[in-house]
Amino acid sequence: MRKATLYQFSLPMEAGVILRYQRLKTRDGFLVHLQENRRNGWGEISPLPEFSRETLEQAKTATVEWLQQWCQNKVGLNNQLKDSKLPSVAFGLSCALAELQEELPEEANYRKASLCTGDPDDVILRLGNMAGQKIAKVKVGLYEAVRDGMIVNVMLEAVPDLRLRLDANRSWTRLKADGFAKYVNPDYRQRIAFVEEPCKTREESLAFARETGISIAWDESVREAGFTVEVQEGVSAIIIKPTLVGSIVRCRQLITEAHQLGLEAIISSSIESSFGLTQLARLAHWLTPGSLPGLDTLDLIQSQLIRRWPDSDIPCITLDQLVTVWSHECQ
Secondary structure, eight states: OEEEEEEEEEEEBOTTOBOSSSBOOEEEEEEEEEEETTEEEEEEEOOOTTTOSSOHHHHHHHHHHHHHHHHTTOSOHHHHHHTOSOHHHHHHHHHHHHHHTTOSOSOOOOOOOEEEOSOHHHHHHHHHTOOSOOEEEEEOSSSOHHHHHHHHHHHHHHSTTOEEEEEOTTOBOHHHHHHHHHTSOTTTGGGEEEEESOBSSHHHHHHHHHHHOOOEEESGGGGSTTOOOOOOTTEEEEEEOHHHHOOHHHHHHHHHHHHHTTOEEEEBOSSOOHHHHHHHHHHHHHHOTTSOOBOTTGGGBSSEESBOOTTOOSOEEOGGGSEEEEEEEEO
16 A cells, blocks of 8 residues: 655744845745555655745645656656756655665764854854864855955954854855955965855856865755766865755765765755754765764744754644645555
8 A cells, every 4th residue: 555645834934034035934845755554754845945946836746746656656756756857856755765665764963064143252152162073154245255254264263173164155256255265364274164156157166266275165066957076176075955956866976976086075954844954964874974964954944843853942843733735545
């Protein structure tokens, strides 16, 4: 017997969460539940507005179509996910299959690179008191590049064992990127693990890395057609956001290629619910055990969903509070 159920959720966001061009008021998506011979598999499908190529409605349509075929035991469904043009659907369904087939390990990496927001003095105090490995992430490019450089320099000076991951989202011209670097002490630059896509083009980003000695990482580039993992001067890592990249098979392929070339691969969030984040933590423990994942987005959403993040006191929505949008059972 096979049964598939699709649930829809809409979780309120904390005030002030802004994507590229809009304020995100709710985090919307679906949970898929596969059942076969008393085994269960779950996955979250939540395209991220402005970043995902598919809409919520497109994701729903494609998911229902795939679930209908799964219930009928059609062959080749894994290949469909691998080659899917809808990454959030491919990732969520591949997670459900991996759980159903007991391929996704239960053990998880719940450590995370701290996302630094708010008053810089408060952030420095919190980082100084952090136990263990001190790795933090800072969004840059939202304000003047010179201001970003000064703040990063102060943080690195104040916390001598701190390593920073910076995310610029291609927001800088080459001139602004150089302005940022000018205000970071050359002695501290090696403690910048990388800047994710500092400039508007890959060529400018590579030149920035070569000329400043500040490493970069590919993020948006990983999701573009024709991207290949390769050794390039100044590139130290690739960022894997599975909701935006695709199936577990696709993510694993990229991670394997990066590791073979000596690059770090980091699994990162696309503002998934607590449900999706716990699966990303499991994936990180499985595929990138030597890297701290970028999963510090739990506090951006006002409610957890079904599966709780450890030690979080954010209220949790239960399954009976969700709307069932599709369900089918067959022998």
